[in-house]
Amino acid sequence: MQKKLVVFLTLLLVVSVFSVVGAQEVTNPDTFVEVNMGTIDSLDPHFQYDSASAEIIDNVYENLIKFNEGDITDFMPHLATEVPTEENGLIRENGTVYEFPIREGVTFQNGDPLTPEDVKYSFLRALIQDRDGGPVWMIYEPLFQKGSLADVVTEVLGEEKSPSDLTAAESEEVYAYLEKAVEVDGNSVVFHLPKAFPPFLSIIAQGNGLGAIVDKEWSVEQGDWDGQPDSIAEYTNPTKEDDPLFDKMNGTGPYELVEWVNGEEVILNRNDDYWREPAPIKKVIIRMIDEWSTRKLMLQRGDADIVYVDKQYMSQVENMDGVEVITGLPNIYMGAGLMNFNIVTEGNPDVHSGKLDGNGIPSNFFSDIDVRKGFLYSMNYEAFINDVLNGDGQKGRGPIPEPLLGYDENSPTYELDLEKAEEHFKKAFDGELWEKGFEITILYNSGNDVRKSAVDMLKYYVEQINPKFKVNVRGIQWATYLDKLIANKFTLGFIAWGADYADPHNFVVPFLGSDGTYGGFKGKDYINFAKENIDPLIDEGISSTDPAKREEIYKELQQIAYDQALDFYLYQPSAQVVMRDWVEGWYYDPIRDPGQYFYSLDK
Amino acid sequence: MISYIIRRFLILPVILLGVSLLIFSMIMMLGPYQRLSTYITDPAQLKGAEDIDQLVTKYGLDDPWYEQYGRWISGVAQGDFGWSESAGAPVTRAIADRFPATIELALLSLIPVIFGGIILGVVSAVHHNKIIDHTIRIFAVIGWSFPSFVFGLLVLMIFYGVLGWLPPGRLSNWATEIVRSAEFVNYTGLYILDGILNLDFSIVLDAIRHMIAPVITISILWWAFILRITRSNMLETLKKDYIRTARAKGLADNIVVYKHAVRNALIPVVTVAGQMVLGLAGGLVIVESIFNIRGLGQFMANSAQQLDYPGVLGGALYFGFLLILINLFVDVSYAVIDPRIRLE
Numbered sequence: 036m037q038k039k040l041v042v043f044l045t046l047l048l049v050v051s052v053f054s055v056v057g058a059q060e061v062t063n064p065d066t067f068v069e070v071n072m073g074t075i076d077s078l079d080p081h082f083q084y085d086s087a088s089a090e091i092i093d094n095v096y097e098n099l100i101k102f103n104e105g106d107i108t109d110f111m112p113h114l115a116t117e118v119p120t121e122e123n124g125l126i127r128e129n130g131t132v133y134e135f136p137i138r139e140g141v142t143f144q145n146g147d148p149l150t151p152e153d154v155k156y157s158f159l160r161a162l163i164q165d166r167d168g169g170p171v172w173m174i175y176e177p178l179f180q181k182g183s184l185a186d187v188v189t190e191v192l193g194e195e196k197s198p199s200d201l202t203a204a205e206s207e208e209v210y211a212y213l214e215k216a217v218e219v220d221g222n223s224v225v226f227h228l229p230k231a232f233p234p235f236l237s238i239i240a241q242g243n244g245l246g247a248i249v250d251k252e253w254s255v256e257q258g259d260w261d262g263q264p265d266s267i268a269e270y271t272n273p274t275k276e277d278d279p280l281f282d283k284m285n286g287t288g289p290y291e292l293v294e295w296v297n298g299e300e301v302i303l304n305r306n307d308d309y310w311r312e313p314a315p316i317k318k319v320i321i322r323m324i325d326e327w328s329t330r331k332l333m334l335q336r337g338d339a340d341i342v343y344v345d346k347q348y349m350s351q352v353e354n355m356d357g358v359e360v361i362t363g364l365p366n367i368y369m370g371a372g373l374m375n376f377n378i379v380t381e382g383n384p385d386v387h388s389g390k391l392d393g394n395g396i397p398s399n400f401f402s403d404i405d406v407r408k409g410f411l412y413s414m415n416y417e418a419f420i421n422d423v424l425n426g427d428g429q430k431g432r433g434p435i436p437e438p439l440l441g442y443d444e445n446s447p448t449y450e451l452d453l454e455k456a457e458e459h460f461k462k463a464f465d466g467e468l469w470e471k472g473f474e475i476t477i478l479y480n481s482g483n484d485v486r487k488s489a490v491d492m493l494k495y496y497v498e499q500i501n502p503k504f505k506v507n508v509r510g511i512q513w514a515t516y517l518d519k520l521i522a523n524k525f526t527l528g529f530i531a532w533g534a535d536y537a538d539p540h541n542f543v544v545p546f547l548g549s550d551g552t553y554g555g556f557k558g559k560d561y562i563n564f565a566k567e568n569i570d571p572l573i574d575e576g577i578s579s580t581d582p583a584k585r586e587e588i589y590k591e592l593q594q595i596a597y598d599q600a601l602d603f604y605l606y607q608p609s610a611q612v613v614m615r616d617w618v619e620g621w622y623y624d625p626i627r628d629p630g631q632y633f634y635s636l637d638k
Numbered sequence: 639m640i641s642y643i644i645r646r647f648l649i650l651p652v653i654l655l656g657v658s659l660l661i662f663s664m665i666m667m668l669g670p671y672q673r674l675s676t677y678i679t680d681p682a683q684l685k686g687a688e689d690i691d692q693l694v695t696k697y698g699l700d701d702p703w704y705e706q707y708g709r710w711i712s713g714v715a716q717g718d719f720g721w722s723e724s725a726g727a728p729v730t731r732a733i734a735d736r737f738p739a740t741i742e743l744a745l746l747s748l749i750p751v752i753f754g755g756i757i758l759g760v761v762s763a764v765h766h767n768k769i770i771d772h773t774i775r776i777f778a779v780i781g782w783s784f785p786s787f788v789f790g791l792l793v794l795m796i797f798y799g800v801l802g803w804l805p806p807g808r809l810s811n812w813a814t815e816i817v818r819s820a821e822f823v824n825y826t827g828l829y830i831l832d833g834i835l836n837l838d839f840s841i842v843l844d845a846i847r848h849m850i851a852p853v854i855t856i857s858i859l860w861w862a863f864i865l866r867i868t869r870s871n872m873l874e875t876l877k878k879d880y881i882r883t884a885r886a887k888g889l890a891d892n893i894v895v896y897k898h899a900v901r902n903a904l905i906p907v908v909t910v911a912g913q914m915v916l917g918l919a920g921g922l923v924i925v926e927s928i929f930n931i932r933g934l935g936q937f938m939a940n941s942a943q944q945l946d947y948p949g950v951l952g953g954a955l956y957f958g959f960l961l962i963l964i965n966l967f968v969d970v971s972y973a974v975i976d977p978r979i980r981l982e
Contacts, residue, residue: 074726
């Protein structure tokens with residue numbers, strides 16, 4: 036009797052479990068599921084600087100203007116009622132004044148009305164917060180021709196001082212300086228720039244959380260900056276744990292945050308009181324799943340509407356039933372190889388002997404233009420694009436990617452040419468290099484197969500040129516790679532840069548500028564060269580409002596990068612999207628990529 | 639026995655302190671720029687050397703190691719285990735959030751693993767060298783040698799990809815909505831138990847459905863392990879004189895095997911089972927990744943990979959605490975199984 040009862044109960048459990056399966060097969064057209072990977076860094080629009088966070092912010096917060104369905108040359112009004120132009124008089128005084136009339140009748144998700152004061156607060160909050168390694172440098176440049184709050188403090192006080200050490204009186208002085216740049220004028224917000232800065236609209240457009248508008252009253256209630264001039268020290272450069280908006284959101288956007296479980300999922304609900312028509316999809320679930328097989332099966336079963344697919348797995352989804360794959364989308368991105376002009380040789384095994392003796396390389400190995408050209412002619416660019424990227428990308432023609440100003444599809448580039456490589460290696464170091472040979476180790480960060488393939492190719496071709504040339508390839512953890520970059524101990528390293536905003540300035544500065552993110556790591560010889568030959572052109576390019584003149588300047592910078600053989604501009608990859616074929620309304624936005632704008636989607 | 643247990647608990651803080659010092663000093667052997675990789679995870683986040691040094695100063699990465707350790711340990715004394723950059727949350731919350739998923743999976747896996755393993759091991763030993771023994775042994779070898787990432791993927795592909803029965807994650811979307819609603823009380827974070835306590839059996843069934851595939855994957859490995867140990871101990875025990883005597887006395891075979899032999903053969907099994915519980919409760923990175931279960935295994939692996947020392951130390955302390963607790967439980971179990979063992 037007891038046994039029969041156990042068997043009966045077990046059967047009942049099994050039947051019940053699978054009866055739930057049946058109920059679950061009913062798909063819900065009101066819910067959109069995106070399956071992605073990685074983690075979200077922060078939900079604070081002024082703190083975040085990663086694409087996973089930006090996607091959430093882009094759907095909850097809004098900016099003054101936005102791109103017209105991904106067209107980076109066409110702006111649309113958003114929380115502003117008009118896009119400033121010289122024609123409508125909202126850009127004035129030789130491109131140094133921008134006026135944005137603020138839309139009325141817009142409310143934040145908690146019901147607070149949007150006011151010009153919120154807009155001013157948002158920009159000043161970003162300027163004051165300016166966390167180390169964060170995105171706020173992007174608006175310091177147009178608004179103050181500076182890189183950070185620390186630079187402003189130095190200018191205002193006449194001495195270097197950490198913003199977090201400011202006294203109340205000093206804070207007021209610094210605040211007065213900042214406040215001059217953002218002014219409320221009736222129902223408009225007016226920005227005052229010291230000099231014309233053509234990419235300004237691009238920088239503050241939707242897609243860049245930096246220009247997102249937060250609710251002043253609500254933010255203060257959460258414990259954020261109180262809006263007072265004397266409290267900069269208290270609110271600047273917070274850590275995530277000290278940032279009140281790290282995990283809370285209240286925007287004017289089409290979706291509101293319901294829940295964020297970091298590393299697991301984000302749930303967004305439609306904002307039914309949205310100032311435009313409410314979004315077609317009621318609920319959005321963004322799930323973070325690092326395992327590719329799981330993501331693939333969810334797509335296959337229709338449990339995911341859109342999934343993130345790494346390039347190497349694209350062939351697995353290309354012929355999947357009910358799945359739409361779009362490839363070849365223009366990605367504003369540059370994968371490049373940096374050559375270090377002054378390698379730190381002390382305690383650095385990658386330079387081997389550290390001398391030009393056939394058993395290593397000297398510190399200034401890449402200062403010799405013939406060495407750089409020798410390496411540049413030893414890369415099989417075509418095979419790299421076709422075999423490593425499976426044809427999903429194009430060769431770079433300089434630091435500026437397509438379609439930005441200054442990109443020219445007919446500009447000269449390096450090709451694989453071992454004869455020319457030999458010619459240059461023979462000239463390097465007055466022939467001594469050819470005679471003695473060298474040994475170098477090139478590093479890549481483990482797990483990055485694209486970079487490994489690039490380095491392997493270089494080794495293959497360079498070693499063919501002269502039996503005395505030896506190239507070692509070594510994969511190291513990201514932590515060690517980072518250490519090598521910062522300590523100037525890398526020899527030749529592959530890295531990449533994706534657009535923060537759609538302007539060539541955002542590429543020439545990091546790659547070529549003497550204090551650019553990457554330029555700054557290339558050693559003192561390069562920095563001296565850049566100060567003299569590159570920086571003046573960069574300054575000229577960014578302060579001109581004439582697009583034709585700017586184009587010429589950026590073309591000249593591309594030409595210098597080619598003539599001086601400054602870096603490997605290896606590839607500009609294409610983007611791709613993989614989604615169920617029932618998804619409607621999707622469009623590509625190269626600045627937003629790989630995030631989605633759920634407002635436009637339906638299914 | 640009680641004084642033994644108290645002594646073990648008293649020694650706990652000393653051991654945990656030692657563990658934390660050891661791990662901390664190993665992390666400190668890396669330079670500040672290497673440890674900066676916790677905060678800079680991509681080359682594009684590098685912005686001039688000036689910002690990099692500011693970041694090092696901001697997080698105190700170039701302070702002497704004892705100052706950094708002192709900051710951490712004084713936080714711990716106040717219940718603050720620091721901020722885990724890899725989890726994007728305070729360490730205590732990161733562990734507390736993931737603990738229920740790991741424990742639910744561990745507890746559910748224990749049932750088939752221990753009982754299935756022991757029963758099959760005993761059956762195999764009792765039918766030594768017969769067809770049933772051979773079959774079970776083959777099964778054990780296959781199970782033991784099957785990598786969990788291969789077996790897990792197969793289970794997922796068949797039972798989710800093809801049949802659609804056993805989806806990944808801990809709950810379906812509709813169930814997640816219920817569990818996170820104000821009406822549903824999360825007593826423990828273990829969805830099956832919480833479903834029962836809330837008298838919402840649709841949640842219980844949905845949670846069970848999501849747990850079947852990972853439990854099968856874990857079971858197939860550990861089942862074989864427990865089975866092999868039980869079998870070999872049973873074989874040894876069945877050869878003992880007192881078993882022969884029991885049989886000579888005319889006791890029924892079932893009584894000889896299950897009352898006399900099994901109990902004595904279980905001691906080594908308990909030791910191994912203790913290690914197994916520790917392994918399961920510490921999280922299983924591969925199973926968690928494949929079946930999308932946000933557990934402690936992934937947290938600890940990510941912390942270590944990102945050199946997120948508060949995360950690594952928090953995980954180590956949790957693991958150390960668990961180790962001591964389970965060893966204690968195992969010791970107490972010895973005494974229960976074998977009354978000759980006395981804990982002093």
